[in-house]
Amino acid sequence: MNRRSFIRKGAVGAGFAGLATMATPALSQNKIVWRMVTAWPKNFPGLGVGAQRVGDRITEASGGRLTVQVYSAGELVPALQSVDAVIDGGAEMSHGAAYYWFNKSPALNFFTGVPYGMTARELSAWVRFLGGQEIWDEIYGQFGIRGFLSGNTGTQAGGWFKNEIKSLDDIKGLRFRTPGLAGQVWSLLGASVTNLAAGDIFQALQSGALDAAEFVGPYNDLALGFYKICKYYYTTSFVEPGLATECTVNLKAYNALSKDLQEIIRAVCQAEYEQVTSxxxxxxxxxxxxxxxxxxxxxxxxxxxxxxxxxxxxxxxLLEELGDKGDALTKKTLDSFTKALNLLSIKTDTTDVNFIEARKKYFRL
Structure with a gap:
């Protein structure tokens, strides 16, 4: 894949000004057209492709009764403003990561990834079976939207560094791109942290504005070309153990759909979670x-x-501070997340880890 081709298409666009002139969702002969805005460059491996697949599968599964038009980052709104478009009604749907919008509620961090937190399977189990979805609905309901899990990267890479990290001293003052609670942890370790959209990271590294960056892992990072600037690549993150993507929908638009179309959206997003993870x-x-x-x-x-x-x-x-100083919903989310993690880690730690260690030590084909 040509790195420049998708980054150019993922560049920041004109923002919400363009949305103001857009027509409302089209309804013709019982057919509805939705706009999905995304946080990803067009055709971006895993994430951008996954977003497009969600739109295509909803369209196909509904027989065209609900057609989802997918817009990459910058085509209608900037990458990190996609969920605002859904809240404001400029788009009916978005595809991104909940921790990009943590300024709206710190609790949203828990639905993407938490340092030393849940793996991809554990996060899905919490959201689907242990009360996570209900709390997520409560958080997003304040803004008139709803979120669905739509993918997971698995444990991410630790990031790209121009110099090797040998001790904590090497982190002091390090200009590092990393978002969410992960970024706050690195800040506590002494790094100067910022968040940038995927298409902006390479230039920041190239210009010297950044000393290091993490995005997802080898699949995405190869396409983004970070290897051209940084040669030290830490392949295991301790702050992003299972990063989920989300689809959000405008609740007014969603509630206006028939029950079968609502179920198609839910089922497609759930299927895509496994598809992207794989x-x-x-x-x-x-x-x-x-x-x-x-x-x-x-x-x-x-x-x-x-x-x-x-x-x-x-x-x-950091998590204790969220519990002590956070709002009621953040405390509720943390409590639910903690209880679920303590339960789910029983199987992970006592079954999965033991099997993986035995396979690594004794078995090779």
Whole structure:
């Protein structure tokens, strides 16, 4: 894939001014047209492709009764304003990551990823079976929207660095792109953190505005071309263990749909969660091989123990502060998340980890 081709299409557009002149959703012969705005460059591996697939599958499954037109980042609104378009009614649907909008509610961080938190499977279990969706509906209901899980990257990479991280001292003053609670943890470790949309990161690294950046993992990072500037690649994140994407819908528009169209949206999003997770599982290792063998990247499996330990302390401190100082919904979300994590980790820690360690030690084909 040509990196410039999709980044150019993912550049920041004219914003909401263009939405003001757009027509309301088209209804002709019982057919409805929705607009989905996304946080991703067009044809972006895993994420942008997944968003397009959601739109296409809703359109196909509904027999065209509900047609979803998908717009990449910047085509109608800037990447990090896509959910605002849904709230304001300029679009009926968006595809992004809930922690991009944590300024609306800190609780939204929990529905994307939490440092030292849930894996992809654990997060899905919490949302679908242990009360997470109901709390998410309560949070987003304040803004007239609803969220659905629509994908997961799995455990992300730790990021790209111009210099190797050997100790905590190497983090002090580091200009680092990373969002959400993950970014707040890195800030507590001494980094200067900012969040940028995917299409803006490469230029910031190239110009020297950033010393390091993380986005997702090898599959996306290869396409974004970070290897051209940074050669040290930490392949395991401790702050983003299972990052979920979301589809949001405008509740007024959603409630106006027939029950079967509502169910199609829900079912397509649920199917896409597994599809995207499998996409990253299949393509991250292949992309990592290319980065190492063809582009000379130094892949480092883990940060130093001193960084991991300090990161764990900072993560716990951050979550405790959210519990102590957060609003009622944030406290409710944290409590539900914590109870679910403690339950779900029983299987992960005592069954999955033991099996993986045994397979790694004793079995190879």
């Amino acid at each position: 996409d990253f599982a299949a393509n991250d290792p292949r992309a990592l091989e290319v980065l190492v063998k063809q582009h000379g990247v130094t892949a480092i499996s883990s940060f130093p123990d001193s960084v991991l330990e300090a990161g764990a302390i900072a993560s716990k401190q």
